[in-house]
Structure formats: C-alpha cells, structure tokens
Amino acid sequence: MKIDIILAGVGGQGILSIAATIGMAAVDMGLHLKQAEVHGMSQRGGDVQSNLRLSNREIYSDLIPRGQADMILSVEPMESLRYIPMLSKSGWLITSTEPFVNIPNYPPMEEVMAEIRKQPHHIALNADQIAKELESPKSANMVMLGAASPFLDMPFEKLEKAVHTIFGKKGEEVVSKNIAALRAGREFAEKNR
Amino acid sequence: MQRMLLLGDEAIAQAAIDAGISAMYAYPGTPSTEIPEYVDHSKEARAKGVVTHWAANEKTAMEGAIGMAYAGKRTMVTMKHVGLNVAADPFMNSAITGTNGGLVVLAADDPSMHSSQNEQDSRVYGKFALLPILEPVNQQEAYDMVHYGFEISEKYHVPVLMRITTRLAHSRAGVVRREAREQNPLKLPEDLKQYILLPAIARRRYKALLGLQADFIREGAESGFNKYIDGKDKRMGIITTGIAYNYLLENYDDRVVPYPVLKISQYPMPRPLVEKLVQETDEILVLEEGYPVIEELLKGYLSLGLKVKGRLDGTVPRDGELNPVIVAKALGFPVDEEKCIPEVVAPRPPSLCPGCPHADTYNAINECLKDLPKGRVFSDIGCYTLGALPPYNAINSCVDMGASITMAKGASDAGLHPSVAVIGDSTFTHSGLTGLLDCVTDKTPVTVFVLDNGTTAMTGGQISAGTGRIDQICKGLGVEEEHIRILKPLKKNHEEMVKVISEELEYKGVSVVIAKRECIVELNKRMREKFKNKQSS
Ligand SMILES: Cc1ncc(C[n+]2csc(CCOP(=O)(O)OP(=O)(O)O)c2C)c(N)n1
Ligand code: SF4
Numbered sequence: 001m002k003i004d005i006i007l008a009g010v011g012g013q014g015i016l017s018i019a020a021t022i023g024m025a026a027v028d029m030g031l032h033l034k035q036a037e038v039h040g041m042s043q044r045g046g047d048v049q050s051n052l053r054l055s056n057r058e059i060y061s062d063l064i065p066r067g068q069a070d071m072i073l074s075v076e077p078m079e080s081l082r083y084i085p086m087l088s089k090s091g092w093l094i095t096s097t098e099p100f101v102n103i104p105n106y107p108p109m110e111e112v113m114a115e116i117r118k119q120p121h122h123i124a125l126n127a128d129q130i131a132k133e134l135e136s137p138k139s140a141n142m143v144m145l146g147a148a149s150p151f152l153d154m155p156f157e158k159l160e161k162a163v164h165t166i167f168g169k170k171g172e173e174v175v176s177k178n179i180a181a182l183r184a185g186r187e188f189a190e191k192n193r
Numbered sequence: 194m195q196r197m198l199l200l201g202d203e204a205i206a207q208a209a210i211d212a213g214i215s216a217m218y219a220y221p222g223t224p225s226t227e228i229p230e231y232v233d234h235s236k237e238a239r240a241k242g243v244v245t246h247w248a249a250n251e252k253t254a255m256e257g258a259i260g261m262a263y264a265g266k267r268t269m270v271t272m273k274h275v276g277l278n279v280a281a282d283p284f285m286n287s288a289i290t291g292t293n294g295g296l297v298v299l300a301a302d303d304p305s306m307h308s309s310q311n312e313q314d315s316r317v318y319g320k321f322a323l324l325p326i327l328e329p330v331n332q333q334e335a336y337d338m339v340h341y342g343f344e345i346s347e348k349y350h351v352p353v354l355m356r357i358t359t360r361l362a363h364s365r366a367g368v369v370r371r372e373a374r375e376q377n378p379l380k381l382p383e384d385l386k387q388y389i390l391l392p393a394i395a396r397r398r399y400k401a402l403l404g405l406q407a408d409f410i411r412e413g414a415e416s417g418f419n420k421y422i423d424g425k426d427k428r429m430g431i432i433t434t435g436i437a438y439n440y441l442l443e444n445y446d447d448r449v450v451p452y453p454v455l456k457i458s459q460y461p462m463p464r465p466l467v468e469k470l471v472q473e474t475d476e477i478l479v480l481e482e483g484y485p486v487i488e489e490l491l492k493g494y495l496s497l498g499l500k501v502k503g504r505l506d507g508t509v510p511r512d513g514e515l516n517p518v519i520v521a522k523a524l525g526f527p528v529d530e531e532k533c534i535p536e537v538v539a540p541r542p543p544s545l546c547p548g549c550p551h552a553d554t555y556n557a558i559n560e561c562l563k564d565l566p567k568g569r570v571f572s573d574i575g576c577y578t579l580g581a582l583p584p585y586n587a588i589n590s591c592v593d594m595g596a597s598i599t600m601a602k603g604a605s606d607a608g609l610h611p612s613v614a615v616i617g618d619s620t621f622t623h624s625g626l627t628g629l630l631d632c633v634t635d636k637t638p639v640t641v642f643v644l645d646n647g648t649t650a651m652t653g654g655q656i657s658a659g660t661g662r663i664d665q666i667c668k669g670l671g672v673e674e675e676h677i678r679i680l681k682p683l684k685k686n687h688e689e690m691v692k693v694i695s696e697e698l699e700y701k702g703v704s705v706v707i708a709k710r711e712c713i714v715e716l717n718k719r720m721r722e723k724f725k726n727k728q729s730s
Contacts, residue, residue, distance in 0.1 A: 023365070027198060027367075033198065033365070033366065034366045035365040035366075036360055037200070037364065037365070039226075039308075039653075040223035040308030041223070041543050042543050043543070044543035044545070044576065045541075045544045045546065047540075047541040051364075058448075060438075060443045060448070061439045061440050062360045062361070062436070062439065063360065063517060065443060066517075066518045066528070066530070067530075078537070079541075081534065081535045081537065081538045084532055084533075084535060085532045085533060087532070102541070103539060103540075104583075105539050106539060107538075111537045
C-alpha cells in the first residue's frame, strides 16, 4: 500500500498542520513516511507545497514522481492546479474554493473553477465558510483534511486520534472544534463525490 | 531505541547532541538553519549545557569551532553552501592545523537555488581542503554519519566536512537514535605548536595531511557507507552520490536494479570499488546531486578512455537538482509528460508581508530617486531583496552578503552620484561593517540604508548581533554623527522620511540612514508569546 499526497497552498497558510496530522496517524499505523517541505524564501507569501509519502514498505525518494501522486490536497484553488502534472490518472484533487489573492494578476475565479471542474476526480469546498459556520474559523485546514479522508487509505478513527494528540495541549474545546471540522469536511466529500 | 520523525536537519542536530558536542556554532542560511535552531530549542541540549552560538558570520562561526576543538571538545559548525565561501579561509587552514577535539563542518547545498544565489557544490571545497567528506543518502544515514564523522575526526585529528542538499535537509522521516556519548573534558593539544601555521610548521603539517589520504580512502571503502550492489546486467554500471541513490531505486518497483550500482556517500572515493565497477561493466552512468564532480574525474579531460554518461553529455541536465523523473529518463524509461500546468495558473512569487517595514522604506527611497536615472541602488540579501519585484522595483543588485555597501563605494569611486546601498541589520554585522569602514577611510560619497527590523527575518527570525545599536556601531567606525539619521518607516512618516533621505542623498560624504521598525512576523510572534505567558501565569 502507498499514499502519495501533494499538499499545496500559499506560504503562511499552514499546510504543514495537515501534514503533521496525517503523519501522526501514519506513524500510529506503523507506516513508513517521508515528507518533503518547503522552507525559506517561498514561505514569504509564495507558492508552497509539501510531498507527503506513506507506505507499508521503505520509501526511497523524498519527492513524489511526476504523474504518480494519489492526491492533491490544496487549501487554495489556483494552487491546486499548479500541481496537476504531478497527479496520477486516477488521483483525486481536493481543494478549498477560497482564493488567496496576493498577486495583481490573479485569474478570474470562474476560469479557475472551470479548470478544477475539468478534473475527472475532484472535490471543491469552501473550507473557510464551513469552519466559520462551526464557529471555528481557524479549523479550515481540518475541514480540508476531513474532505480528503474518504480517499485516504486509513481508518477515520486514526485521523481523529491524531487530532486529539496534536491539539490535546490546547485544551478540550480546541480538540472538539477540530474534530467537528474534520467530520464536516468528510461529510461534504461523502455527499459530493 | 526511540524512533523519531525528524527533518534531515533535525536528525543531524539530534545526532550532534547525542555524539557529545559541547557547543554548536552557526550563522543561519537555508537549508541549514534548522540544525542550530533544533539544538537551540532542545531541552536535552540545555540540560547538558550544550550552547548554540549564533555567530556574526560563517567565518567567525568556523573560527569559534576551531577554538572549541583546540580546547579538546567536540563541536559542529553549520552554514549554507555560500557560507562556506565566507568561512573558506579558516576552513582551508583548519585542514592544515588539524584538530584536537572532534570537529564536523556542515555545509547545506541548494541545487536548483530554491533560496540561494547559486548552486555551488561543497564537495569541491572538501576535495580542495583534502578532508574526508560525508554525504548522507537519507535522514537515518545523516544521523549515523554525524557519529561516525566525530569518530574519524578524533581518530585522524582532522575536521570532517558533511555535505547535504535541500531535499534531505527539509524532508522528514523516521530516525532511530543511538546511545548518547559523554562530552570531552577540556584538554589542550599535546603539541602546543600544532596550530601555529608558520611556514616551517605548516609545511610539516601539510605533509602529514597528504600522508593521511590513503587512510581516508581506506575508511571510505570500509565504513559501510559506500556500497557496491551487484547486478546481472553488466552493459552498464551506475554510480550514485548522496540522495541520487533514492531516485534510482524509486524507478524499480521491486527495488532491485538490474545493473551493478556503486552508492557513494563518503569521499575520497573508494578506489577499489570504482575500479571493480569500471572493469566489470561496459559504460558508467553517474547520477550526482550537484556538480559533475565524480563524472569529470572518471571521464578525464579528453574523455579518451571510459564511456561515462551523466550531466556532461546531456544524459542528465547540466544544472538543477535531480528527481525520480530525471533519473527515469537517464535510464531510458518512457516518461508520461502529457499533463501540463493549466494556463490560468499565474506565478506567485514571494513578497514582503503586508505591513512590512521594508515596504515603507522602499516607498520613500523610490520617491527621492524618481527624477534621477535608474540603476543606483545596490542591495543585499534578506527579506528586503524582495524590493527587486513589483510594485517596488527598487533595487539593482544582490550579489553576496555585504556587497551592497562595497559595490556602492566602487560605483561612487567610478563617478556615480548619488550612490545608494540598502542592507539589513544582520547582513550589516555579517559583513557590511568592513565595507563601511572602507567608505569612511576614503570619505566616499555614499548613502547607506541600514534596515533594522530587529531580527534576521529571511531565515526565520534568529538573533541579530547589532540590532538596536547600529547608530553606535556606525559612530564607532567613524561616520559623522550628523549624518547618522534614524527613521521609523511607517506610512504616516512618509513626508519626514523623504525630507531626511533627500538631505542625505545630497551630502558628498558617508551618510547612514537607519530605518528602524520591528519585523511584523516577529512582532506577532512576540505578542503571541506574551499572551500565552499571561494566560499561564
Ligand atoms: C554567506 C551567506 N550566509 C547566509 C545567507 C542566508 N541569508 C540570506 S538573507 C539572511 C538574513 C538577512 O537578515 P537581515 O539582513 O537582517 O535582513 P531581513 O531578512 O531581516 O530583512 C541570511 C542569513 C546567505 N545568503 N549568504
Ligand atoms: S518576515 Fe518581517 S522583514 Fe520579512 S517580509 Fe515579513 S515583515 Fe518584512
């Protein structure tokens, strides 16, 4: 078994919190893991991505080979498209629809969405809005992870447990808000797949 | 022992703590920064009294480490690849002095220049200095090699160079720790003349270093880091260095390569293993993460003998980092490159954070210079280099740390007036001071902007040696007091800034304008900490 995920977003959007949660669940399942991150210049509002690889046997390359990613999980719609060449033919594109506009030439949203809809397997959701409705605006990334969860070959309880472990220090309320966000994202994906 | 999920950088830092270093010396630089940061934040390191010294630059860091090892203790010094240029003088000479306590020099290279001005390969420096070089294949080997590096450093009394690249530095994987070693006691070298590189002593010590080369080659053949993995198909032999090995195996589903493979992770090269590969196969493919160092060596200047494929004949691109697909192509596998990035996707370059003090400074400088011909602002390296991009388009150079002031001087010497330098506080103390002294000595007409945002922001906010007292430093160097001007870069101060800057641009001598306001990211970090402490008390 192997899961190769491209996590995408803009520097400062905190995609590594998603990676940390999946990573925690993977370690709990006794899987091998490699996770290449972007540090440095691009973190100042540039495009950032992380290659997250899980497998039940030893992983060699830190980078996912082009065309072999099982999933693009993006917290920003235009950024999800930047990694299309990485995605395998059967791979899923999971993205938030909330644009992060910090460049003057951001393309019209209709064009971005049209391109996303062209993808044979995609889930697009406004994670920010869902998080706000749950009165937990900071949990948008967990909504995204929830939306990705039906397509990850790992039991949902393992992800919930990882959320418990990671947010445990911050208190029960933060944990339950993030669990709610995770479940809301999953529910959306189940209904819209 | 315990399995930890660590970045390559963190694995190296943990290994240094476990191998019994007494101190870490560093100047930050991507992709090396997480090593000293890890030690700095490690409770374990603190309990053991292991200090992280954030040095003014890589040269002072390297010299600090040489001194610590002179006193018998183990130490590591870390830097990015271009940092080794700055530290090259002490590095080269440390090979001649040799060492007393264990000394590992870590250089982190950045092929593809993700966050750098060039993609120089530090292995060239290691060979230049005639020192052993270690180049780990993965996070676990990085951890193990730090232990081994200190062992051979103390066995042969030489510094050891460890070279990593971005992908290993910034990728996380499981690492198993070893039992921790005790630190060394304070113990000066037996020969108190060892470090006096007067010609008579230096000649003797250089001969001793030359004499060790055969031992270094033997170590490389015996340590187990260099491996010969046989294969049935002798039409080709493959040499990989560092992480290139991973990209090779990634291309075979069963992880079995049909060709004989020589995995190299330690230099000088294991001569017997290279000879075996050359004798048994028809041609050699070299997969190197970095410059074609081994490839050039095997090929020879006139390529008369061996058939060698790699970066020089186009089998692999001449520049940039490797990846699984580049290696697939080199192996002759078909690669599906049908899918491209959709056209709607716009580039998203990095940019100054909203509210960044550098933005207000550039707006003021731009206004003051708007009526003059363009091309007179020499800048430097840091967040403020992003002033090169729209909407600012404010600077004309970024070469190496400190070059802003000295290039402005040179251009001024050539007759350019006004000639402007823009430099950050950390870069100023890294290597701007000496250039400013040159300006003072020659009374050169230059206007130097020191952007004091209280931190080394570009690399994530490390201590900056001179922040808050840049004015005193400039005064000490001999800049006239009335031409040291301090401004607070804020939108509401725009008019005042323009007035002061215009005055200084007109002055035909050395003037320094200090733009002083805290980096927004650091300010937010500080506020969060304060809030957290308040809550917990
Ligand atoms: C010789 C060398 N060492 C380190 C670096 C990495 N580096 C680039 S910018 C920078 C920090 C700059 O800090 P500062 O001058 O205070 O500017 P800021 O980023 O805070 O605006 C560092 C350490 C480098 N490029 N070259
Ligand atoms: S990190 Fe600080 S100095 Fe760098 S761009 Fe952001 S606010 Fe400016």
